[in-house]
Amino acid sequence: MSEDISEQLVSLLPKLRRFATGLTGNLSDADDLVQQSCEKALRKQHQWQPGTRLDSWMYRIIQTTWIDQKRRQRSDTVSLDAEAVPETRDPRSEKAAENQNMLDRVSQVLKLLPEEQRVIMLLIAVEGRSYQEVSDMLELPKGTVMSRLYRARSRVQAELGSSDGPGQGSEHYGEKTQ
CATH class of the missing domain: 1.10.1740.10 (RNA polymerase sigma factor, region 2, helix turn helix motif)
Known part of the structure; x- marks a missing residue:
């Protein structure tokens, strides 16, 4: 190399x-x-x-x-232990305990997702990839990427008891549509 x-x-x-x-x-x-x-x-x-x-x-x-x-x-x-997620807590934060609680809840919900949805959620929401980039990476049609992400987000919102309906609040997931 x-x-x-x-x-x-x-x-x-x-x-x-x-x-x-x-x-x-x-x-x-x-x-x-x-x-x-x-x-x-x-x-x-x-x-x-x-x-x-x-x-x-x-x-x-x-x-x-x-x-x-x-x-x-x-x-x-596949288990996703809360300890496995890199430490993101800021000890100076007034909301550190609340943030850690939410991180733990999200980690638990992620392990409930089917793998094909979890992979897409990680690439788009965590890594900040666009739909097209993920489509190219995984050799899937862009529409398939979008529908799997929609289902993953809907499941996460339902499990977390989000008041936003599916498709709303997508800015919380780092959506890039380009």
């Missing part, structure tokens, strides 16, 4: 780890998944096309590696 690509890969590690944590549910498994995915990327570097987005390629590798692992394990559930 060229030095430039190696540097790019290293700079992507925090984002890759965050994405993997959302998939696996804990930091240890996420670290293993990122390591396996990076190793796979290094072995198959000839498949990456210079001039394309390295992050998109890596997200796809992580997702397929995760799916392969799940198929091997024949496991139907």
Whole structure:
């Protein structure tokens, strides 16, 4: 791998780890998944096309590696422990306890989502990707991405008891429509 690509890969590690944590549910498994995915990327570097987005390629590798692992394990559930989510609490915040409570509730709701919805929710709401980027990354029609995200948001809102109806309050999820 060229030095430039190696540097790019290293700079992507925090984002890759965050994405993997959302998939696996804990930091240890996420670290293993990122390591396996990076190793796979290094072995198959000839498949990456210079001039394309390295992050998109890596997200796809992580997702397929995760799916392969799940198929091997024949496991139907993935746990997302509150401790697995990176610490976001600001001890100076007057609402730190309330924010932590909401983070814990959202973490629990995320593990209830079907994997295809959770992946899209993580890429769009957490990573800030656009519908088109996710569509390209996952090789899905843009409409499928949008409908899965809608169903995921609706489920999250229902589980959290949101007063906003589905489709409302999308700014809370970091929606990018470009």
